[in-house]
Amino acid sequence: MLPQRKNWKSMGKGLVLGTLLTSFMLLLYSYAVPPLQVSVTEIPIPYSCSSYRTRARLSASGNSTQGSPGEKCLPRLNIMFMKTHKTASSTLLNILFRFGEKHRLKFAFPNGRSDFYYPSFFDRNQVKNYQPGVCFNIICNHMRFQYEEVRKLLPADAVFVTVLRDPAYLFESSFHYFGGIIPLTWKVLGDDKLAEFLRDPWHYYDPKGYNAHYLQNLLFFDLGYDNNLDPNSPLVEQYIREIDGRFHLVMLLEYFDESLVLLKDLLCWELEDILYFKLNARKGSTVSRLTDDLYQKATAWNLLDSKLYQHFNTTFWRKVEAYGTARMARDVTRLNEENEKMKSICIDGGRPVDANAIQESAMQPWQPLGEKSILGYNLKKKIHKKHRKLCRKMLTPEIQYLSDLGVNLWITKLWSWVRVFLKW
Numbered sequence: 438m439l440p441q442r443k444n445w446k447s448m449g450k451g452l453v454l455g456t457l458l459t460s461f462m463l464l465l466y467s468y469a470v471p472p473l474q475v476s477v478t479e480i481p482i483p484y485s486c487s488s489y490r491t492r493a494r495l496s497a498s499g500n501s502t503q504g505s506p507g508e509k510c511l512p513r514l515n516i517m518f519m520k521t522h523k524t525a526s527s528t529l530l531n532i533l534f535r536f537g538e539k540h541r542l543k544f545a546f547p548n549g550r551s552d553f554y555y556p557s558f559f560d561r562n563q564v565k566n567y568q569p570g571v572c573f574n575i576i577c578n579h580m581r582f583q584y585e586e587v588r589k590l591l592p593a594d595a596v597f598v599t600v601l602r603d604p605a606y607l608f609e610s611s612f613h614y615f616g617g618i619i620p621l622t623w624k625v626l627g628d629d630k631l632a633e634f635l636r637d638p639w640h641y642y643d644p645k646g647y648n649a650h651y652l653q654n655l656l657f658f659d660l661g662y663d664n665n666l667d668p669n670s671p672l673v674e675q676y677i678r679e680i681d682g683r684f685h686l687v688m689l690l691e692y693f694d695e696s697l698v699l700l701k702d703l704l705c706w707e708l709e710d711i712l713y714f715k716l717n718a719r720k721g722s723t724v725s726r727l728t729d730d731l732y733q734k735a736t737a738w739n740l741l742d743s744k745l746y747q748h749f750n751t752t753f754w755r756k757v758e759a760y761g762t763a764r765m766a767r768d769v770t771r772l773n774e775e776n777e778k779m780k781s782i783c784i785d786g787g788r789p790v791d792a793n794a795i796q797e798s799a800m801q802p803w804q805p806l807g808e809k810s811i812l813g814y815n816l817k818k819k820i821h822k823k824h825r826k827l828c829r830k831m832l833t834p835e836i837q838y839l840s841d842l843g844v845n846l847w848i849t850k851l852w853s854w855v856r857v858f859l860k861w
């Protein structure tokens with residue numbers, strides 16, 4: 438090769454590497470530094486920017502909104518969805534995105550990435566185009582909850598909802614999904630890292646470790662509390678009561694369909710609004726089986742979350758009772774039937790597939806670091822015109838859907854590019 442061509446080639450390589458390095462440093466910087474705090478004078482809670490007014494009939498305890506039988510209610514359009522981790526929250530997000538689009542609602546989105554600078558606390562200045570007094574209808578991206586900040590962003594009649602999961606299974610899911618970004622787990626040895634960690638968690642765990650919150654009481658952490666609190670502290674009960682007072686509905690992954698029926702009732706939605714396909718599921722081979730012993734250990738290790746879950750399991754079934762057990766069973770069956778219909782209309786092969794078998798990049802779900810364990814879908818080749826759009830939306834993963842909604846995701850995209858480059 439001519440020496441001049443060689444020079445050009447190595448200069449090119451240097452340029453690419455330099456750009457990569459600079460971008461990577463920028464990325465690290467943006468993750469490390471909290472966003473600029475714009476000092477704003479205190480503002481009143483904004484008015485609703487809904488296209489039409491909703492009736493404020495929601496009681497603080499979040500009981501059914503449907504009023505007396507036969508009475509027609511109007512859909513609630515102002516919603517705070519606290520997106521907890523590994524709780525089927527991406528499936529719920531897809532439902533909210535579709536509802537927001539249908540009613541042309543205004544989402545409070547993050548800027549540059551898909552979350553609100555998690556694990557930092559939420560601050561309303563993190564919202565794209567936030568100005569004091571500007572109205573938003575829905576906020577639903579991952580955040581560490583900070584009630585006062587969210588409260589100042591949404592109209593007074595906003596409905597607050599979230600979702601929980603049995604903490605033992607949530608821990609198993611989080612341990613797998615976030616393992617690559619939790620250095621504390623890298624030194625866990627053996628074929629069954631989860632079992633080894635649970636054998637003696639304090640041997641591996643350090644509350645000050647980077648991303649340690651993914652390893653213990655993640656729900657408590659996401660909801661804005663100290664996940665390392667002493668489980669016997671009276672504060673635990675106080676915080677649980679606080680959550681109960683703030684959220685109108687706390688859904689449970691284990692009773693997902695029942696949760697959606699309650700959500701539909703609370704928000705006065707249509708059945709079509711809660712249709713869904715399960716998103717962000719893992720392939721079976723990567724799910725660690727929780728024996729009775731491991732289940733007990735994982736529950737004890739996540740005792741704050743276990744107390745939280747127990748409390749909201751009780752309130753959940755009270756809500757189901759108030760809704761009517763037979764009515765609930767009927768509605769869940771209908772929802773199942775409609776979901777099955779949509780499956781046969783939209784999904785190629787009728788089931789999720791391994792990431793390698795997904796044909797369209799627009800359908801590729803985000804994967805954990807160093808793994809391709811999250812399943813996705815292929816759209817059917819031939820879908821009737823009247824279903825085509827809905828099918829695509831129902832199957833679109835979170836990141837791509839955010840892009841479709843116009844969210845600027847440069848940090849997320851840069852990160853994904855670095856991962857492709859490093860084959861990570």
Ligand SMILES: Nc1ncnc2c1ncn2[C@@H]1O[C@H](COP(=O)(O)OS(=O)(=O)O)[C@@H](OP(=O)(O)O)[C@H]1O
Nearest residue numbers: 522523524525526527528610693715716717718719
């Ligand atoms: N509809 C429905 N019913 C039951 N379970 C469901 C549903 N949708 C998603 N999932 C399970 O939820 C887990 C993913 O949760 P998230 O979407 O919240 O994850 S993330 O935090 O946004 O990454 C993930 O759990 P694991 O597979 O155990 O990791 C999904 O399988």
